[in-house]
Amino acid sequence: MADALKIGIAGLGTVGASLARILTTRANELAITCGRAIEITAVTARDRSRDRGVDLSRAEWFGSPEEMAQKADIDVFVELMGGAEGAADRSVRAALSRGLHVVTANKALLARCGVELAAIAEEKGVLLNFEAAVAGGIPVIKALRESLTGNTISRIYGIMNGTCNYILTRMEKEGLSFEACLKEAQRLGYAEADPTFDIEGNDTAHKLAILTTLAFGTQIAADQIYLEGISNISIEDIHAAADLGYRIKLLGVAQRTESGIEQRVHPTMVPHDSVIAQVDGVTNAVAIESDILGELLMVGPGAGGNATASAVLGDIADIAKSRPGAQRVPVLGKPAASLEAYQQAQMQSHEGGYFIRLTVLDRAGVFANVATQMAQNGISLESIVQRANGGSASDAKTIILVTHATTEDSVRKAVAGIKGGNYLSGEPQVIRIERPKPL
Amino acid sequence: MADALKIGIAGLGTVGASLARILTTRANELAITCGRAIEITAVTARDRSRDRGVDLSRAEWFGSPEEMAQKADIDVFVELMGGAEGAADRSVRAALSRGLHVVTANKALLARCGVELAAIAEEKGVLLNFEAAVAGGIPVIKALRESLTGNTISRIYGIMNGTCNYILTRMEKEGLSFEACLKEAQRLGYAEADPTFDIEGNDTAHKLAILTTLAFGTQIAADQIYLEGISNISIEDIHAAADLGYRIKLLGVAQRTESGIEQRVHPTMVPHDSVIAQVDGVTNAVAIESDILGELLMVGPGAGGNATASAVLGDIADIAKSRPGAQRVPVLGKPAASLEAYQQAQMQSHEGGYFIRLTVLDRAGVFANVATQMAQNGISLESIVQRANGGSASDAKTIILVTHATTEDSVRKAVAGIKGGNYLSGEPQVIRIERPKPL
Numbered sequence: 001m002a003d004a005l006k007i008g009i010a011g012l013g014t015v016g017a018s019l020a021r022i023l024t025t026r027a028n029e030l031a032i033t034c035g036r037a038i039e040i041t042a043v044t045a046r047d048r049s050r051d052r053g054v055d056l057s058r059a060e061w062f063g064s065p066e067e068m069a070q071k072a073d074i075d076v077f078v079e080l081m082g083g084a085e086g087a088a089d090r091s092v093r094a095a096l097s098r099g100l101h102v103v104t105a106n107k108a109l110l111a112r113c114g115v116e117l118a119a120i121a122e123e124k125g126v127l128l129n130f131e132a133a134v135a136g137g138i139p140v141i142k143a144l145r146e147s148l149t150g151n152t153i154s155r156i157y158g159i160m161n162g163t164c165n166y167i168l169t170r171m172e173k174e175g176l177s178f179e180a181c182l183k184e185a186q187r188l189g190y191a192e193a194d195p196t197f198d199i200e201g202n203d204t205a206h207k208l209a210i211l212t213t214l215a216f217g218t219q220i221a222a223d224q225i226y227l228e229g230i231s232n233i234s235i236e237d238i239h240a241a242a243d244l245g246y247r248i249k250l251l252g253v254a255q256r257t258e259s260g261i262e263q264r265v266h267p268t269m270v271p272h273d274s275v276i277a278q279v280d281g282v283t284n285a286v287a288i289e290s291d292i293l294g295e296l297l298m299v300g301p302g303a304g305g306n307a308t309a310s311a312v313l314g315d316i317a318d319i320a321k322s323r324p325g326a327q328r329v330p331v332l333g334k335p336a337a338s339l340e341a342y343q344q345a346q347m348q349s350h351e352g353g354y355f356i357r358l359t360v361l362d363r364a365g366v367f368a369n370v371a372t373q374m375a376q377n378g379i380s381l382e383s384i385v386q387r388a389n390g391g392s393a394s395d396a397k398t399i400i401l402v403t404h405a406t407t408e409d410s411v412r413k414a415v416a417g418i419k420g421g422n423y424l425s426g427e428p429q430v431i432r433i434e435r436p437k438p439l
Numbered sequence: 440m441a442d443a444l445k446i447g448i449a450g451l452g453t454v455g456a457s458l459a460r461i462l463t464t465r466a467n468e469l470a471i472t473c474g475r476a477i478e479i480t481a482v483t484a485r486d487r488s489r490d491r492g493v494d495l496s497r498a499e500w501f502g503s504p505e506e507m508a509q510k511a512d513i514d515v516f517v518e519l520m521g522g523a524e525g526a527a528d529r530s531v532r533a534a535l536s537r538g539l540h541v542v543t544a545n546k547a548l549l550a551r552c553g554v555e556l557a558a559i560a561e562e563k564g565v566l567l568n569f570e571a572a573v574a575g576g577i578p579v580i581k582a583l584r585e586s587l588t589g590n591t592i593s594r595i596y597g598i599m600n601g602t603c604n605y606i607l608t609r610m611e612k613e614g615l616s617f618e619a620c621l622k623e624a625q626r627l628g629y630a631e632a633d634p635t636f637d638i639e640g641n642d643t644a645h646k647l648a649i650l651t652t653l654a655f656g657t658q659i660a661a662d663q664i665y666l667e668g669i670s671n672i673s674i675e676d677i678h679a680a681a682d683l684g685y686r687i688k689l690l691g692v693a694q695r696t697e698s699g700i701e702q703r704v705h706p707t708m709v710p711h712d713s714v715i716a717q718v719d720g721v722t723n724a725v726a727i728e729s730d731i732l733g734e735l736l737m738v739g740p741g742a743g744g745n746a747t748a749s750a751v752l753g754d755i756a757d758i759a760k761s762r763p764g765a766q767r768v769p770v771l772g773k774p775a776a777s778l779e780a781y782q783q784a785q786m787q788s789h790e791g792g793y794f795i796r797l798t799v800l801d802r803a804g805v806f807a808n809v810a811t812q813m814a815q816n817g818i819s820l821e822s823i824v825q826r827a828n829g830g831s832a833s834d835a836k837t838i839i840l841v842t843h844a845t846t847e848d849s850v851r852k853a854v855a856g857i858k859g860g861n862y863l864s865g866e867p868q869v870i871r872i873e874r875p876k877p878l
Binding site: 018022026029030032033034035131137138139142143146147148149150151273274275278279290292293294295296297298299300301304306307309310311313314317318321322329330333334335338 | 471472733
């Protein structure tokens with residue numbers, strides 16, 4: 001059997017501790033599968049004294065991740081601290097520059113400077129693996145980077161934030177408000193005390209930026225993503241969606257168009273009988289549409305200490321199974337130097353169906369004006385529902401429109417025209433519709 | 440850039456021709472991604488003259504796969520002929536023994552002698568890749584062999600035969616008989632002229648046997664699979680399933696139990712709101728339940744020239760990206776020598792819910808007798824429906840029972856008891872229920 005693979009773990013939070021326990025309790029099976037032992041020889045964490053349910057006394061403790069990256073006797077630097085900058089960034093660079101393999105779950109770091117890190121790894125002939133950075137335990141990085149080699153990808157989209165999907169699922173199943181479901185998610189540990197990063201779509205955007213690069217061979221462009229969160233989704237939207245045969249999910253979507261790559265994160269209506277519509281709770285799902293393979297959908301746990309640790313372990317095992325110096329898998333699917341510039345498609349040009357919910361005053365001519373605004377902007381309608389607002393003493397009515405395929409630009413113009421009519425009694429709601437290719 | 444990877448393709452049918460076209464038209468992108476060119480330097484096929492839409496004039500033609508395996512100047516032998524024995528078997532052995540990597544889509548060959556072939560590959564230090572052998576384009580082999588390293592798997596199940604899923608989907612959506620849907624599938628090329636191998640479950644069984652070995656680390660045991668096809672599923676079953684909140688799928692299921700590994704292929708009722716229930720038509724799906732990652736479900740095309748070629752290409756790319764002599768990925772997840780003996784769980788001990796449909800004569804005491812037989816065998820019931828057979832002039836009635844979790848043995852005894860009552864006017868129908876873990 002070959003020499004043991006020596007790993008250093010930076011960060012012993014939920015994921016790091018879970019990984020350490022698995023590597024320790026399953027050491028024998030892992031050695032058989034990988035053809036060599038995997039040993040934790042170095043660790044670093046903020047709190048050394050905490051009981052993590054695993055004996056790490058044989059590993060050398062380092063005072064900082066940077067020091068471990070520079071000095072530890074290891075083959076693989078496992079970064080599980082998180083954070084787009086600071087210690088995570090410095091220690092990963094130090095490790096790669098020293099010729100160590102790196103395994104990381106850090107989506108923020110990769111979204112910010114993944115191409116730069118990939119270039120260092122490729123120059124040094126080492127691996128930079130990051131399966132856990134996107135959609136937790138779902139092996140979407142491996143699918144894109146390895147399985148789909150040679151395919152031209154047209155669209156990739158998914159449910160990549162468990163917090164949002166939990167909230168939207170609860171709203172639908174229990175008829176509760178966004179605020180009530182967010183509080184419940186916080187109580188259960190599915191949402192942070194400050195949930196902004198999740199519910200406003202930033203977390204999904206980081207993950208999407210990484211997938212876009214793997215799917216389309218372009219530079220990472222995490223700051224060029226159209227972003228809308230779920231905080232203004234109301235129970236009325238969810239009910240109206242259900243009536244029309246849709247469910248609302250927060251999707252990240254990247255798509256090749258004639259004018260460039262669209263990257264967008266927004267609440268999305270998906271047909272009720274599509275597979276992705278059935279993905280409930282904290283579960284994640286990613287769909288990839290490509291020209292040779294066709295449509296591939298993967299569904300699984302997107303977060304949690306164990307699921308994330310499983311993905312990190314798979315990354316470590318890939319390194320253990322190959323001989324030193326044998327790696328040629330390009331970090332981002334293509335060699336970093338071959339990635340093309342990211343050409344952003346304008347959101348105005350986005351094409352698709354739209355759901356529009358209007359709360360209007362009950363006056364003569366309102367419905368006709370709405371219909372005229374649509375027609376003037378070349379928007380044809382799949383369905384129109386007008387109903388009185390039940391229980392309300394006001395004279396407000398609700399009009400719900402579902403459009404056939406049109407452009408973002410047309411919809412914005414039509415909505416601006418409707419606003420100009422001075423008959424709205426609330427902000428119009430606009431939700432994009434995404435149709436999965438039939439599987 | 441490193442030397443080109445030289446491949447020889449044995450078999451230029453739908454998949455082989457598709458692969459040759461992709462390797463030719465995407466040669467530049469593949470060379471960038473893989474760090475080296477991939478060149479077809481040898482081919483062999485029964486018919487040399489056929490136009491396959493690709494220029495293979497620069498490849499050396501061989502008179503037989505065996506000759507190509509023994510003599511061609513290649514690094515990788517790609518076997519796309521099929522067949523559990525004969526030329527496929529002899530040429531794959533010859534190629535491995537000569538120290539060539541092998542990529543194959545041949546499930547029948549692997550189900551028969553995969554462990555033997557894995558042992559040769561491992562002894563020679565070469566790769567034997569077979570992503571295309573199970574569920575076509577779905578990267579389930581890679582997920583099991585690489586991503587899930589370190590996980591203990593408890594159950595793996597899936598829809599792995601597009602012909603059966605197409606027929607069952609059409610029966611449900613169109614209300615047509617099994618025979619009518621089979622004919623339609625044959626007309627569309629989804630079913631063979633002799634469909635036995637697909638509709639009786641043998642094809643699914645081959646794939647399941649391979650997955651079982653990867654999931655549980657046991658010897659391949661393709662001949663120890665409980666097998667029931669879909670040819671006796673009637674439109675009445677499909678309707679009754681729908682009424683009760685289920686859909687019927689042909690599943691292959693492998694599961695760890697106290698007494699060994701269960702391997703079974705049979706029509707199965709899955710809850711209507713589960714993700715796998717939404718997998719329609721020729722699409723395949725595989726679910727893996729493991730202790731660290733949790734539940735992972737992959738959905739995609741299970742057959743077709745392009746989807747299969749995509750999986751073969753991914754296997755070839757994995758070889759191209761690694762340096763010669765660098766491979767340690769065990770062919771079957773664990774080294775062939777470490778695979779454990781397959782311990783078959785007895786089907787009599789299978790535990791789960793059951794759907795039982797009885798056509799009974801309309802006599803006093805029949806319903807009570809059925810209930811008594813259930814009770815005497817310790818079977819508790821989730822639901823009971825009794826209805827007159829609409830439109831029929833006979834005095835037959837239908838009784839539908841759905842049991843809570845019980846054993847196969849109890850159900851068989853109860854059904855035998857019911858048969859002994861001499862009030863049945865047709866064969867009883869028994870369909871097992873499988874509940875996916877909530878995602």
